[in-house]
Amino acid sequence: MNEFLRLRNLSFSYPGKEVLKNISLTLDTGEILCLMGPNGCGKTTLIDNIMAIHRPQAGGILLAERPVGEYKRHMLARQIAFVPQIHDITFPYTVKEIVMMGRTAYTGFFGEPAAEDEEICMEALRKVGVERYADKPYSQLSGGEVKMVLLARALGQRAPLIIMDEPTAHLDFKNELIFLQTLVELCRKEDIAILMVTHAPSHAFYFESKGIRIKAAMMHDGVITAYGTPSDVVTEENIAQVYGVKARIEVTADDEGREIKSVILFETL
Amino acid sequence: MKSFYKSVWFQRAVLILAPVMAICLTMFVGRYSISVAEVLQTIFHHGSSGDASREVNTVLWQLRLPRAVAGAFVGAALAVSGAAFQGVFRNPLVNSGILGVSNGAGFGAALAIVYFGGGYYSYGFAFAFGILAVTLSYFSGRVYGSTPTVTLILGGVVVSSFFAALTSVLKYIADPYTQLPAITFWFMGSLASINYNHFIAFVPMAIGITLLYLSRWKINVLSMGEKEALALGVDTRLYKLLIIGGATLATAAGVCISGVIGWIGLVIPHIGRMIVGNDNTKLIPVSMSLGACFLVLMDMLSRIISSSEIPIGILTSLVGTPFFVYLLKKTKGGGWR
Numbered sequence: 220m221n222e223f224l225r226l227r228n229l230s231f232s233y234p235g236k237e238v239l240k241n242i243s244l245t246l247d248t249g250e251i252l253c254l255m256g257p258n259g260c261g262k263t264t265l266i267d268n269i270m271a272i273h274r275p276q277a278g279g280i281l282l283a284e285r286p287v288g289e290y291k292r293h294m295l296a297r298q299i300a301f302v303p304q305i306h307d308i309t310f311p312y313t314v315k316e317i318v319m320m321g322r323t324a325y326t327g328f329f330g331e332p333a334a335e336d337e338e339i340c341m342e343a344l345r346k347v348g349v350e351r352y353a354d355k356p357y358s359q360l361s362g363g364e365v366k367m368v369l370l371a372r373a374l375g376q377r378a379p380l381i382i383m384d385e386p387t388a389h390l391d392f393k394n395e396l397i398f399l400q401t402l403v404e405l406c407r408k409e410d411i412a413i414l415m416v417t418h419a420p421s422h423a424f425y426f427e428s429k430g431i432r433i434k435a436a437m438m439h440d441g442v443i444t445a446y447g448t449p450s451d452v453v454t455e456e457n458i459a460q461v462y463g464v465k466a467r468i469e470v471t472a473d474d475e476g477r478e479i480k481s482v483i484l485f486e487t488l
Numbered sequence: 489m490k491s492f493y494k495s496v497w498f499q500r501a502v503l504i505l506a507p508v509m510a511i512c513l514t515m516f517v518g519r520y521s522i523s524v525a526e527v528l529q530t531i532f533h534h535g536s537s538g539d540a541s542r543e544v545n546t547v548l549w550q551l552r553l554p555r556a557v558a559g560a561f562v563g564a565a566l567a568v569s570g571a572a573f574q575g576v577f578r579n580p581l582v583n584s585g586i587l588g589v590s591n592g593a594g595f596g597a598a599l600a601i602v603y604f605g606g607g608y609y610s611y612g613f614a615f616a617f618g619i620l621a622v623t624l625s626y627f628s629g630r631v632y633g634s635t636p637t638v639t640l641i642l643g644g645v646v647v648s649s650f651f652a653a654l655t656s657v658l659k660y661i662a663d664p665y666t667q668l669p670a671i672t673f674w675f676m677g678s679l680a681s682i683n684y685n686h687f688i689a690f691v692p693m694a695i696g697i698t699l700l701y702l703s704r705w706k707i708n709v710l711s712m713g714e715k716e717a718l719a720l721g722v723d724t725r726l727y728k729l730l731i732i733g734g735a736t737l738a739t740a741a742g743v744c745i746s747g748v749i750g751w752i753g754l755v756i757p758h759i760g761r762m763i764v765g766n767d768n769t770k771l772i773p774v775s776m777s778l779g780a781c782f783l784v785l786m787d788m789l790s791r792i793i794s795s796s797e798i799p800i801g802i803l804t805s806l807v808g809t810p811f812f813v814y815l816l817k818k819t820k821g822g823g824w825r
Contacts, residue, residue, distance in 0.1 A: 295721070301716065301719035312767065313767075316708070316766070316767045332705070
């Protein structure tokens, strides 16, 4: 009953268009929630509501038992960190400067991060394994490395909840796997909750196979149509119903005999 | 020794001393030749000297010094506003005039020249219309209660060209022998007529520069984009308003006493980026210092190159461009892709 994040009957509309209908979800620390759904179903709008960028018309979002709307901006940033889907590189900041921006919520109105913040940032870079780039311009890193830097920035923010919007989009499958492995490590060692918007149903199965506390939610036209364990949510019927795609779920075992499920797509319906 | 040069205090001292030394240098240089001994004499026996040095006194204290000090302020204001705008608008190509402050101020000055005979009216009008132009840009760029970067820049461009058109109307009806040259020269920039009465413009400039200096870390965060800046804990609307307000105060006050001086608000921040990188906690103070030194030295050049002064706006581009290209080649641009 004391989950870190609780959404209760949340509804949200843009002028003249209802986007989110009656959404209820919970997420606790040490847990990952994979949010799935076709393009335009309202996933990003839901994230924006949780981050108090939009205000819902009905229902509530409780973060550590307090409505998100009551948090001041910098106080909210101490509770929620964000890893974006697309990050436009405009200025070639060094990797360390980027990660230091994660410490903004702990600076004063006109302040800037201090020496001890630098320690926290180097530690965050070590955790995701890119500390060797600390003084390099991040414009010279590969797409996968930039994602790691943005993850380090979120870790440096020391927020119990990290929201990720399709964090593995545009990554090749090895970099995607490195990213997922890092999340598994973090989930085991740190006391954080992760809300991850993803298009890959296999992500939920991957976390499930690693024994992480994982929930999945399937979203369609602004409504949560399925919510529970990945095995309950990512089913052939749900994929057919929500995505309109004929698919089969296969079970394979890895070298240590742990079962892992995968989704094979056949054709659109 | 190396650690001494890298220490924060040494770097701060250089940033502050460099413009001061540039100002001192300009005291010795000019068409009215004054020997070093005379300058030092005037400084140490200020006011107590005889007839012979009265002229020297006037040149130093009434002409060269106020000009140099104003040049330092205007240069710092333009450079720091440009750096701040580049960060907030996430666009390395914008300059301090992007929201229309220069064209607005220019129209104000032209209006004063045509209808009120110029003089002190042109300073007040230039300042007021500079601020008005930015306000118009800000509100035309507002959609859905927020100010996205693209619409804000678009608003600035549109408002700028609106005031440019209004200025053309004034040029068309202006007296071609007296008013038209005055307007044209105003748009080329000059510090020639600066005296101590203009120092009142230092107040808004100092306020604006201070606001930008204090917000320098937030400029970094705003350059990550609206959504990321919010997620990092920055009230984007409040800080955008503070930074745009600070840059506008500084630029409008600078432009109103110096006329339009291009180049500085775009290129000085980039020279700063090549020297200290993109972190605005370093870039903002470095831009201030570089802008101040550069304009003071350019103004000195404009006084000595020819017997009739070259407008400073022309000189900044002519001298600055080769210097910039040299730096670009030498530093390989510093991480741009």
